[in-house]
Amino acid sequence: MQLSLSKSAPSRWVTVVALALAAATVLSGCASDSATGTDSSIALTPVAFALDWTPNTNHTGLYVALEKGYFTQAGLEVRVLPYSQSSPDALINAGSADFGISFQHAATFAAAAGVRNISVMSVLQHDATAIGVLASRDDIRSPKDLDGKTLGMADPSTTFPTEASDVIKNDGGTGEFKKITLGTSAYEALYAGKVDFTSAFTTWEGIDAALRGTPMKFFALQDYGVPDQYSVIVEANRAWTAKHPTATAQFVQALQQGYQFAADNPDAAAKILIDANPGAFENTELVYQSQKKLSASYLKDANGKVGTQSADTWQELADFLYGAGLLADEDGKPLTASLDTSTLFTERYLSEK
Numbered sequence: 001m002q003l004s005l006s007k008s009a010p011s012r013w014v015t016v017v018a019l020a021l022a023a024a025t026v027l028s029g030c031a032s033d034s035a036t037g038t039d040s041s042i043a044l045t046p047v048a049f050a051l052d053w054t055p056n057t058n059h060t061g062l063y064v065a066l067e068k069g070y071f072t073q074a075g076l077e078v079r080v081l082p083y084s085q086s087s088p089d090a091l092i093n094a095g096s097a098d099f100g101i102s103f104q105h106a107a108t109f110a111a112a113a114g115v116r117n118i119s120v121m122s123v124l125q126h127d128a129t130a131i132g133v134l135a136s137r138d139d140i141r142s143p144k145d146l147d148g149k150t151l152g153m154a155d156p157s158t159t160f161p162t163e164a165s166d167v168i169k170n171d172g173g174t175g176e177f178k179k180i181t182l183g184t185s186a187y188e189a190l191y192a193g194k195v196d197f198t199s200a201f202t203t204w205e206g207i208d209a210a211l212r213g214t215p216m217k218f219f220a221l222q223d224y225g226v227p228d229q230y231s232v233i234v235e236a237n238r239a240w241t242a243k244h245p246t247a248t249a250q251f252v253q254a255l256q257q258g259y260q261f262a263a264d265n266p267d268a269a270a271k272i273l274i275d276a277n278p279g280a281f282e283n284t285e286l287v288y289q290s291q292k293k294l295s296a297s298y299l300k301d302a303n304g305k306v307g308t309q310s311a312d313t314w315q316e317l318a319d320f321l322y323g324a325g326l327l328a329d330e331d332g333k334p335l336t337a338s339l340d341t342s343t344l345f346t347e348r349y350l351s352e353k
Helices: 009-023 057-067 088-094 104-112 160-170 183-191 205-212 238-243 245-264 266-276 284-297 311-323
Strands: 043-050 076-081 099-102 118-122 129-134 150-153 178-181 197-201 216-220 233-236
Touching: 043 088, 043 245, 057 076, 057 245, 057 266, 057 284, 076 245, 088 099, 088 104, 088 233, 099 104, 104 118, 104 233, 104 311, 118 238, 118 245, 129 160, 129 183, 129 205, 150 160, 150 183, 160 197, 183 197, 183 205, 197 205, 205 216, 205 284, 233 238, 233 245, 238 245, 245 266, 245 284, 266 284
Parallel strands: 043 076, 043 099, 150 178, 150 197
Antiparallel strands: 099 233, 118 233, 129 197, 129 216
16 A cells, blocks of 8 residues: 655655654664674674554565575564554654655655665555546546546545646546545445545556456556655665664565565465465455565566666656645645765665676
8 A cells, every 4th residue: 555645745744753652662673783693603783664554565585585595594584564654754753663664756756855765675666556547437537537536545645636626627627526535445435336436556456346346447656647656665764774784785675575576476475464464365366466565566676676767757747746836845845856866776786696
């Protein structure tokens, strides 16, 4: 599931950062220099990793790396922090986590507001979020048909209404529609016909809808003028990477190995995710199908490699968000120039294999 921020988000972001800074006093001991592993003769470097949501297929590579011992082999003791309402971006920035899952757009908002995290690898090479409508809606053939319809939102702070409006306008519509916030019941409302469209991860909610017998059809944002983006990324605390450059490279490469395994072996990776999180998945078929779709279309770049990032993808999204008036500084004031995103990500820690 993807969460993002709206025009009112910059002020919310400052609040989230403050809450996470307070949380740092609770989540102690996450970034100490070393810890003793099961073999007392080997000192393992502890790493705290923050999830953005409850475990799902965006996280499969992490659980593969844990189960197959890639982190231990690299001299690391990785602890997955339980999911909380605190933003991973804020937790990482506060030093309560060393690494964690985020999204390119969320990281861009955070950077505008003064957060100094750095993206060390991508997870999804493309935006998996799309406008979702019921497949049975013959009256909605393209985005312009959404004019005057009702959007059911899971998250009231999402940028999705702005993106959807642009998509509709680029398809020849006015971009005007109604909005109601329903939380996670937004999807149930769509299935029941109480709203006309919603924001959905095609690799999760889209598959879930089909398995329920209420399939969706999708309009991909990037097909209608919204820049493509790395839906999911792995961020790091910049100070931690500077203090532990070798451990950073070891962590990133072990995690990259886990995601590469997931990309190349979707069924085996899905089983690892399920086994690592007993009782978390009501329908395991959803996990298998989701992992297959991610492995086929999202995890690998054009060369078949996972984790890579490009300057163009980062800058194009920042420019789009700036042009829409969505980027603001730590005081909530709109930026007067777009962000230079060249320092927001790095590929230096990736394996060259």
